[in-house]
Amino acid sequence: MNKPIIAPSILSANFANLSTDFEMLHRSEADYIHVDVMDGVFVPNISLGLPVIQAMRKLTTKTFDVHLMIVEPDKYIDNFKQAGADILTVHVEACTHLHRTVQKIHSVDMRAGVAINPHTPIHLLEDIINDIDLVCIMSVNPGFGGQKFIENTYTKVAALKELIQKKNATALIEIDGGVSLQNAKKLVEVGANVLVAGNTVFNSENPEQTIQLLKNIV
Numbered sequence: 125m126n127k128p129i130i131a132p133s134i135l136s137a138n139f140a141n142l143s144t145d146f147e148m149l150h151r152s153e154a155d156y157i158h159v160d161v162m163d164g165v166f167v168p169n170i171s172l173g174l175p176v177i178q179a180m181r182k183l184t185t186k187t188f189d190v191h192l193m194i195v196e197p198d199k200y201i202d203n204f205k206q207a208g209a210d211i212l213t214v215h216v217e218a219c220t221h222l223h224r225t226v227q228k229i230h231s232v233d234m235r236a237g238v239a240i241n242p243h244t245p246i247h248l249l250e251d252i253i254n255d256i257d258l259v260c261i262m263s264v265n266p267g268f269g270g271q272k273f274i275e276n277t278y279t280k281v282a283a284l285k286e287l288i289q290k291k292n293a294t295a296l297i298e299i300d301g302g303v304s305l306q307n308a309k310k311l312v313e314v315g316a317n318v319l320v321a322g323n324t325v326f327n328s329e330n331p332e333q334t335i336q337l338l339k340n341i342v
Contacts, residue, residue: 125312125313125342126317127339127340127341127342128308128311128312128316128317128318128319128338128339128341128342129155129156129296129317129318129319130153130154130155130156130318130319130321130335130338130339131154131155131156131157131158131189131298131318131319131320131321132149132152132154132157132158132320132321132322132325132326132331132335133158133159133160133300133320133321133322133325134157134158134159134160134172134180135158135159135160135171135172135322136322136323136325136326136327137326138326142180142183143183145326145331146180146183146184147183148331148332149184149186149335150183150184150185150186151332152331152332152335152336153335153336153339154186154335155186155187155318156186156187156188156189156211156318157180157184157186157187157188157189158189158191158300158320158322159172159177159180159188159189159190159191159209160172160191160193161173161177161190161191161192161193161194161204162193162194162266162267163193163194163195165194165195166193166194166195166215166217166218166266167193167266167267168267169267174200174203174204174207177190177204177207177208177209178206178207178208180208181207181208187210187211188208188209188210188211189210189211189213189237189298189318189320190204190209190210190211190212190213191213191237191239191260191300192204192212192213192214192215192218193215193218193239193266193267194218195218196218197214197215197218197219197225198219198221198224198225198228201225201228201229201232201234202232204234205232205233205234209234210234210235211234211235211236211237211257211258212229212234212235212236212237213236213237213238213239213258213260213298214226214229214236214237214238214239215238215239215240215241215266216238216239216240216244216248216249216252217240217241217244222238222252223251223252223255226238226252226255226256227255235257235258236255236256236257236258237256237257237258237259237260237298238252238256238258238259238260239259239260239261239262239266239300240259240260240261240262241262241265241266242262242263242264242265242274242276242277246280246283246284246287247287249284249287250287250291253287253288253291253293253295254291254292254293256293256295257294257295257296258295258296258297258298258318259284259295259296259297259298260298260299260300260320261277261280261281261284261297261298261299261300262300262301263277263299263300263301263302263303264300264301264302265301266300266301271301271302272302273301273302273303273304273307274301274302277299277311278310278311278314281297281299281311281314281315281316282314282315284297284315285297285314285315296317296318297315297316297317297318298316298317298318298319298320299311299316299318299319299320300320301320303319303320303321303324303338304321304324305324305334305337305338305341308321308338308341309341309342312341312342313342319338321334321335321338324338325338
């Protein structure tokens with residue numbers, strides 16, 4: 125079993141001292157840096173904008189995994205490429221023409237991810253799974269950090285892994301929300317490849333060590 129890709133969520137970092145947290149992430153075994161973008165419309169919260177992402181991009185060479193929780197993401201694909209995103213994930217619930225959105229992300233040389241909310245069934249991804257690089261399963265309701273993990277996530281991960289295998293697809297399975305040292309091993313065992321961890325990392329006494337523990341959970 126491969127070690128999981130660890131993607132600490134910058135939403136849980138200390139925004140008054142971001143450079144210090146980025147130094148820690150850069151030193152750590154983290155593979156990606158997960159950046160949540162919220163518009164206060166698609167989700168009931170507002171988070172980072174493009175200038176902050178551009179500034180953060182200068183602090184590390186690690187993969188920027190940008191998760192758009194916004195309406196009309198198509199309008200901003202070029203902007204996020206310019207800001208330094210390596211992976212751009214959009215929500216299936218926010219995209220009227222999802223295939224076109226994915227094509228546009230690829231056309232500007234970013235990896236394309238598709239996120240699904242807790243109530244969204246896996247089968248809606250059947251016609252897009254071969255065109256995308258990553259599926260982000262929301263294991264909490266999007267919009268706020270620190271929520272309780274939804275137990276049905278394990279079933280969804282297993283169903284998604286089955287779909288990926290059936291279609292001979294290569295998409296990674298990412299879990300976002302409530303990931304902890306207690307549930308990470310089971311998530312990887314049922315098929316998760318990428319673990320997004322916010323509070324678990326940044327609220328721990330030793331965030332760098334916590335990242336190492338998550339990385340070596342299996």
